[in-house]
Each structure stands twice: as C-alpha cells, then as structure tokens.
Amino acid sequence: MLAVWIAAAFALGLLARQLGLPPLVGFLGAGFLLNAAGVERIPGLSDVAHLGVLLLLFSVGLKLRIQHLVRTEVWGVALLQFAISAGVVLLAWRAGGGLSLPVILVLAGTLSFSSTVLAAKILEERREIRGFHGRVAIGILIVQDMIAIAILGVNDSRVLTWTAALALLLPVAQPLLRKLLDMAGHGELLVLLGGVLAIGLGGYGFEAIGLSGELGALLIGMLLSNHPRAVELSNSLWSLKELFLVGFFLSIGLTGLPTLHTLGLAALPIAILPLKMLLYFFLLLAFGLSARTGFLAGLSLATYSEFGLIVMAGAVERELVPVEWLVATAIAVAVSFAIGAPLNRYAHDIYAALERFLRFFERDSRHPDDEPVSLGSAEIVVVGMGRVGTGAYNHTKEFGKKVVGLDSDMAKVQRHLHEGRRVVYADAEDPLLWHRLHLDKVKVIMLAVPDLEAKVVASEQLRRR
Missing domain, CATH: 1.20.1530.20 (Na+/H+ antiporter like fold)
Incomplete structure (x- = not known):
C-alpha cells in the first residue's frame, strides 16, 4: 500500500506541476482520490x-x-x-x-x-x-x-x-x-x-x-x-x-x-x-x-x-x-x-x-519599514557591511566615489554610522526592498552578503527593475 500512496502522490503532484499549479495541490487531490477509491490507509x-x-x-x-x-x-x-x-x-x-x-x-x-x-x-x-x-x-x-x-x-x-x-x-x-x-x-x-x-x-x-x-x-x-x-x-x-x-x-x-x-x-x-x-x-x-x-x-x-x-x-x-x-x-x-x-x-x-x-x-503616512528608501546621490551601493563589504566601502571611498552601505543587522548599522560611514538598514532578502529603493543615480551595486540565497534573491529582483 505504501507504494500505491507514494506513486499516486507523485503522479498527481507531477500533473499539477504540468498544469502550472504547485505540486501540493496534486497531493491534496491524491488524498481525496485514494480515500474515495477505498485504498487502505498507511499506518x-x-x-x-x-x-x-x-x-x-x-x-x-x-x-x-x-x-x-x-x-x-x-x-x-x-x-x-x-x-x-x-x-x-x-x-x-x-x-x-x-x-x-x-x-x-x-x-x-x-x-x-x-x-x-x-x-x-x-x-x-x-x-x-x-x-x-x-x-x-x-x-x-x-x-x-x-x-x-x-x-x-x-x-x-x-x-x-x-x-x-x-x-x-x-x-x-x-x-x-x-x-x-x-x-x-x-x-x-x-x-x-x-x-x-x-x-x-x-x-x-x-x-x-x-x-x-x-x-x-x-x-x-x-x-x-x-x-x-x-x-x-x-x-x-x-x-x-x-x-x-x-x-x-x-x-x-x-x-x-x-x-x-x-x-x-x-x-x-x-x-x-x-x-x-x-x-x-x-x-x-x-x-x-x-x-x-x-x-x-x-x-x-x-x-x-x-x-x-x-x-x-x-x-x-x-x-x-x-x-x-x-x-x-x-x-x-x-x-x-x-x-x-x-x-x-x-x-x-x-x-x-x-x-x-x-x-x-493607501494612507498618506507610511510605516517606517515600508517607506521608500532614498540613497541620496550615491553612485555605488554595497549590500552587506561585514568584513568584505566594509573593505569594499572603504576602498571605493578612497577614490572619491559617493557610496552607501546596506545591512540587515541594526547593530552593524549603528557601529558603521558611529565610525562615519553612511549605512542604511535594509534586508537584501526582502523582495520589496528593491521596489522601495531609489536607484536613479546608482551605477554599481556590490553584493557582499555571505548568504548565497540572499545574493540570488537580490540579483533576481534587480533584473526585474
């Protein structure tokens, strides 16, 4: 019976996927179908x-x-x-x-x-x-x-x-x-x-x-x-x-x-x-x-x-x-x-x-986490202000470039602000961030976050703009 249940779940999950639906819709259908057919339940x-x-x-x-x-x-x-x-x-x-x-x-x-x-x-x-x-x-x-x-x-x-x-x-x-x-x-x-x-x-x-x-x-x-x-x-x-x-x-x-x-x-x-x-x-x-x-x-x-x-x-x-x-x-x-x-x-x-x-x-007043994020006149954005991101920020700053950093760790943001760097709180994994950022004057975006998944999300969202 176990093989029947697994096969039915796979078959209907695959069918749902081919129809452009999430596989879980097929799994739901498989449960009702097997129950209606009187197939013995799996202990x-x-x-x-x-x-x-x-x-x-x-x-x-x-x-x-x-x-x-x-x-x-x-x-x-x-x-x-x-x-x-x-x-x-x-x-x-x-x-x-x-x-x-x-x-x-x-x-x-x-x-x-x-x-x-x-x-x-x-x-x-x-x-x-x-x-x-x-x-x-x-x-x-x-x-x-x-x-x-x-x-x-x-x-x-x-x-x-x-x-x-x-x-x-x-x-x-x-x-x-x-x-x-x-x-x-x-x-x-x-x-x-x-x-x-x-x-x-x-x-x-x-x-x-x-x-x-x-x-x-x-x-x-x-x-x-x-x-x-x-x-x-x-x-x-x-x-x-x-x-x-x-x-x-x-x-x-x-x-x-x-x-x-x-x-x-x-x-x-x-x-x-x-x-x-x-x-x-x-x-x-x-x-x-x-x-x-x-x-x-x-x-x-x-x-x-x-x-x-x-x-x-x-x-x-x-x-x-x-x-x-x-x-x-x-x-x-x-x-x-x-x-x-x-x-x-x-x-x-x-x-x-x-x-x-x-x-x-929409209301005229906006939630602070939902406000459009202005980067001012920045030409370069460094996403992720860890060791690598901080090095990239300092290096570009030495060449006289207008640069701003983004980081999702508020403690890091406060530390960088205290040290004189311009850093804004933002989460690179938030898809809505890239809809709220004003990138009119930005020429370069450096993804310095350690998480590969965050880099993928950021890259996908930036390509859509």
Missing part, C-alpha cells in the same frame, strides 16, 4: 504529516528574529481580526437561534485562523520569509497560535502555568542550544540535531506540557535565528521536511468523503475567502503598510487553518456538531489551499495588474 501517515509540519515551522523559525515580530502592526492586526470575528459570532448568536453558543464559537474558531503551514511553505519557497510582508504574516499567525493557547488556558490552569514558565526558561536555554549547534559539525549530526530540536524539544516537548507543538518548533527555531549557521541548519533539513510534508497534504483528504450535503456546507466558507483577504488587506493598510505589503501579506493569510480541523474534530467528539461538519471543514481547508497556493505563486504579478487601484487605499 502512521498522520505521524509523518506531523513531523513534516514540525520541521517546516522549525525551519521558518530559523529565518525569523523575535524583534521583528514584536511590532504594533502584527499584534494590532491579529487582535483586531479576532475581535471582528468575535463580533460576527455575537451577531450570528443573536440571529441564528437554531445554533447554540458553543457551536457558533467552534465555527468562528474554525474560520477565523489562517494556515501557518501553507503560509510558511509559500513564503519559504518564494524566499520571502525575511521580507517585511513575510515577517508580518508569520507574526500574525504566531499571535493567532498564542490566542488559541490563551483560550485553552481558560479551562486548563496547567497550560497557563507552563506558558509562564517557558517565557522565563526559553531565553535561558538559548546559550546551550547555540553551543550544541557549534558542536554538531557539518554532517549527519547537524541533521540529527535539527530533528532533535524541531521534533523532540519543540514538538513533542511542548505537547507533553499541553502546549502547541507547532508553536514550540517555531519558537525553538527562532532562538537560533541569529546564529551564523542557522541557514546551514535549515538547508540540511530541506529534503527531509519536503518529503514528510507530502504526508500532511495527503492526510487532509482522509478526513472523510465529500457528499452533496458536505459540499453545500463547505460552500459558504469557501465563498467568503475573498472577504477574509480583504479584511487583512484593509487592517494592514490601517497600520500604515503599503498596498503592496498589505496585498502580499493578506493573500498569504487568505486560507483556512489545519488548526480548524483539530477544533472541529474536538467538537465532533463532544457531539456538539455532526461528523458531516468535520468533512465540510476538511473540504474548505483543502479548497482554500488549492486556491491559495497558485494565487500566491503569482502574487507579485496579480499585484502589478491591480497596483493602480489598490494604491488608492
């Missing part, structure tokens, strides 16, 4: 799927920095979106007398959150995790996970106790984790360490104390994000993560077989997906983000969450809702993935077509 598929999710979120955490997420626009949008959802719940409770309050709350929770897995995978594939819109989207998803933990904590004091304890313990554990990464070398031990941290400590370690394993894997990754070998660790886990994630998308199709009734139930949440995207878009604009940033972040959040399946499954177990609602939720999640994945692949092209209309809604 442990859900465990494989869970491992894939943990490795993905750990890899995402390695590319994020905590200071980027503790921002007003992240918490503000996440909390406002949740408050608006709560308002809709209240209106539905008053108008829909046929439903009990617990059932309406279950539905609201199911529909309000976005998929961390899909957003993370899409942003990672586009190499936009560290971009401003990527950081905002992932930050909002983290806040949503924290809201879920808070809701669980209302009924379980153990959750609140461990959450408070972890807030104190995780920063203390950071030096030990960094030391382990230094000692692991560059071979199989590095891959094994990644598995231990993502699956053991972050995943099942957090679950053992009643917290979200997915959030745990993300947080453990974030503790190592400023380590010099964080990118190497992420790259070492790439193939393993991609293989296990196939199990995640296959498993969604195993929730149940769709019928006309469940398809009808799923039609409403599918129909309001555009409204969900618009809500995120206008909330982000309200916090001063540009139309481009708001559109890209909102589109990556315009899905339904795998967490909704867990919430609905719990409601079915408590007999609050019929099992058909669980199947309908699975259909809505799967369809949102199937719609969201290809749309996000062409997100930049879609925005380019709608840019004139969408920019009409």
